[in-house]
Amino acid sequence: MTGINELKFESPSFLKRLSGMLGVDFYRLFHTPMFYIFLAIAAIIPAMILSMTDMPGPDGAAVAPLYTNTWQIIAADTPLYVVSDIGEYANMNMVFIFGGIMVSIFIGHDYKSGYVKQLFTTHAKKQDYMMSKSIIGAFSMACMCITYLIGGVIAGLLTGTSFAVNGGSVIIAVLGKMVMSLGWASLYTFLNIIFRRYFGLSIASSFFFGTGILIIGAAAILGNNSVLNIFLYGSSVYACLSGNIVTLPVCLVCSIVWAVIYNILGTRILSKCDVY
Amino acid sequence: MNAIEIRNLSKSFCGMYAVNHLNMTVPVGAIYGFIGENGSGKSTTEKLICGHLVPNEGEIKLFGKDYTDAGVRVRVGALIENAGCFPNSSVWDNLMMQAINLGLEHRTDEINRVLKIVRMEDSAHIKFKSCSLGMKQRIGIAMALLGDPALLILDEPINGLDTDGMRIMKEILVDITQNYGCTVLISSHILGELEKIATHYGIIRQGKMICEISAKDMDSCARLFISLKTRICREQKLSCKRNSGMSGRKKNILGYMMWMIRRASWNTFSKTGTLSEGSAETKSVLKNTMSN
Numbered sequence: 001m002t003g004i005n006e007l008k009f010e011s012p013s014f015l016k017r018l019s020g021m022l023g024v025d026f027y028r029l030f031h032t033p034m035f036y037i038f039l040a041i042a043a044i045i046p047a048m049i050l051s052m053t054d055m056p057g058p059d060g061a062a063v064a065p066l067y068t069n070t071w072q073i074i075a076a077d078t079p080l081y082v083v084s085d086i087g088e089y090a091n092m093n094m095v096f097i098f099g100g101i102m103v104s105i106f107i108g109h110d111y112k113s114g115y116v117k118q119l120f121t122t123h124a125k126k127q128d129y130m131m132s133k134s135i136i137g138a139f140s141m142a143c144m145c146i147t148y149l150i151g152g153v154i155a156g157l158l159t160g161t162s163f164a165v166n167g168g169s170v171i172i173a174v175l176g177k178m179v180m181s182l183g184w185a186s187l188y189t190f191l192n193i194i195f196r197r198y199f200g201l202s203i204a205s206s207f208f209f210g211t212g213i214l215i216i217g218a219a220a221i222l223g224n225n226s227v228l229n230i231f232l233y234g235s236s237v238y239a240c241l242s243g244n245i246v247t248l249p250v251c252l253v254c255s256i257v258w259a260v261i262y263n264i265l266g267t268r269i270l271s272k273c274d275v276y
Numbered sequence: 277m278n279a280i281e282i283r284n285l286s287k288s289f290c291g292m293y294a295v296n297h298l299n300m301t302v303p304v305g306a307i308y309g310f311i312g313e314n315g316s317g318k319s320t321t322e323k324l325i326c327g328h329l330v331p332n333e334g335e336i337k338l339f340g341k342d343y344t345d346a347g348v349r350v351r352v353g354a355l356i357e358n359a360g361c362f363p364n365s366s367v368w369d370n371l372m373m374q375a376i377n378l379g380l381e382h383r384t385d386e387i388n389r390v391l392k393i394v395r396m397e398d399s400a401h402i403k404f405k406s407c408s409l410g411m412k413q414r415i416g417i418a419m420a421l422l423g424d425p426a427l428l429i430l431d432e433p434i435n436g437l438d439t440d441g442m443r444i445m446k447e448i449l450v451d452i453t454q455n456y457g458c459t460v461l462i463s464s465h466i467l468g469e470l471e472k473i474a475t476h477y478g479i480i481r482q483g484k485m486i487c488e489i490s491a492k493d494m495d496s497c498a499r500l501f502i503s504l505k506t507r508i509c510r511e512q513k514l515s516c517k518r519n520s521g522m523s524g525r526k527k528n529i530l531g532y533m534m535w536m537i538r539r540a541s542w543n544t545f546s547k548t549g550t551l552s553e554g555s556a557e558t559k560s561v562l563k564n565t566m567s568n
Contacts, residue, residue, distance in 0.1 A: 007277075007304070007339060007426055009339060009341065009345070009347035009348050009350075009351060009426075010347055010350075011345065011346045011347035011350075012346055012347070012350055012379065016379055017346065019379075020376060020377045020378065020379045021377060023376040023377070024373045024374075024376050024377045027369075027372065027373055027376055028362070028365075028373060031365065031369055032364070032365070109362060113360060113361060113362045113363060114357070114358050114359070114360035114361075115360045115361065115362060115373075116360075117326070117328055117354070117356055117357075117360045118354075118360040118374055118377070118419060119377065120326070120327050120328060121326045121327065121328070121349070121352055121353070121354045121356075121429075122349055122350055122352065122353075122374075122377060122378060122423075123346040123347075123349045123350040123378075124377065125346065271330075272330065273330065274328065274329045274330055275327075275328045275329070276328065
């Protein structure tokens with residue numbers, strides 16, 4: 001036991017505060033089974049979809065497979081905002097739907113358990129919280145992209161689907177989608193801050209925005225317009241198998257700009273409103 | 277310097293004031309007993325101090341600095357309502373997370389130290405959800421004690437505990453307050469819970485601070501009150517003996533007088549704001565009434 005405490009108050013630097021909060025989030029992420037379950041889901045889903053496309057139809061007759069190439073489970077051949085079949089939609093972008101649910105559960109537990117009180121009682125600032133959750137969400141989704149890739153490749157090998165494609169484009173597509181994780185994670189963090197008192201609404205809203213239904217709807221009106229790249233779902237679709245050297249910077253800029261916007265908005269909401 | 281200095285603090289929910297222009301001063305090193313009935317605004321005040329709620333107006337200063345200052349906040353520990361732990365994580369993991377958040381260097385030693393204080397050395401690897409209410413409260417205190425806090429805020433830590441849990445919790449509180457040396461703000465709706473540990477008291481009612489008083493003054497006021505009450509009772513007994521043959525109407529008048537005396541003492545106490553001033557006035561009112 002110590003004696004009378006010395007009254008010294010040293011303000012921790014921004015980096016120290018952020019590293020402390022990130023440390024907590026990483027510790028929690030690696031010590032809870034949820035993260036590993038979602039990694040497994042991300043790996044299983046592409047394997048299931050790829051395997052099922054070779055299945056015969058209800059009448060027993062062979063149907064045209066949704067994917068002629070394994071890498072199509074990773075990204076579409078061209079940036080198609082208007083989807084005509086599920087094969088054009090179901091690719092690595094689905095990670096952002098599972099990721100949204102995971103981020104919602106992760107942040108929701110902060111509020112449900114009351115841990116957020118411990119955070120804000122101590123030195124943690126609202127902007128640290130937003131940034132930390134965005135980074136941890138982005139990291140989780142990037143990891144899910146990797147397991148998705150592994151799952152897709154293994155399923156491709158097992159089903160004997162072709163792997164013939166430009167290697168550089170695949171790398172750009174995968175990296176582009178991993179980069180987009182930051183923007184998506186910031187969006188989900190922001191949504192969870194808005195619906196912090198309603199766990200169910202947080203998950204539902206994350207799922208809704210994660211599906212990219214608004215952009216698909218907009219694309220139905222505007223057509224395959226490249227202006228849609230300014231949105232998160234648009235840039236995520238833009239990271240496709242026909243991608244080039246411009247694709248990655250577009251994804252990077254879009255992701256960072258949206259991350260900054262959502263972080264500023266989230267911080268403002270947290271600062272102006274009661275924590276819970 | 278004061279550990280907590282609150283001026284004109286207000287917080288309303290849907291137009292209803294939970295804290296209404298509250299002023300509060302907690303000296304450094306004090307064990308401040310924050311007393312008030314349920315719904316009087318104790319927890320809201322504590323949440324405002326902890327930064328969980330945004331005030332409508334007013335100023336909160338901790339150790340002379342604004343309450344949002346990260347340097348001050350890093351040395352504030354709190355147990356508000358519940359421990360704020362993840363139910364599926366172990367006690368150790370929960371404490372470790374808080375230690376990481378605070379950026380402590382010797383985390384294992386620090387966790388062992390606080391677990392020893394709350395008498396939970398052997399329960400570190402139990403999942404938080406498997407702990408009893410008493411254990412959860414103690415874990416909450418352990419969380420608050422991490423990182424050498426200069427200010428400890430405890431919201432009704434004894435509330436809801438069984439006799440044994442209450443005894444252990446009281447032992448821990450005495451231990452912390454006597455040996456730890458930090459300023460403690462501890463709320464309760466039962467004055468008796470805090471009598472052994474508090475050095476200062478603040479009494480809150482309907483979101484307003486009725487009075488702030490030191491334990492010494494509170495003690496002397498209580499003594500005076502008891503002595504006056506004893507005298508009144510003695511007088512009452514004597515007059516009853518003397519007037520054993522008095523009519524029912526006379527007995528009723530005597531009863532009404534006693535009620536008036538009690539009411540007068542309470543009113544002066546409420547109006548004056550401080551019990552020490554009020555008690556002097558009460559004394560004179562009571563003496564006048566007695567002599568009459």
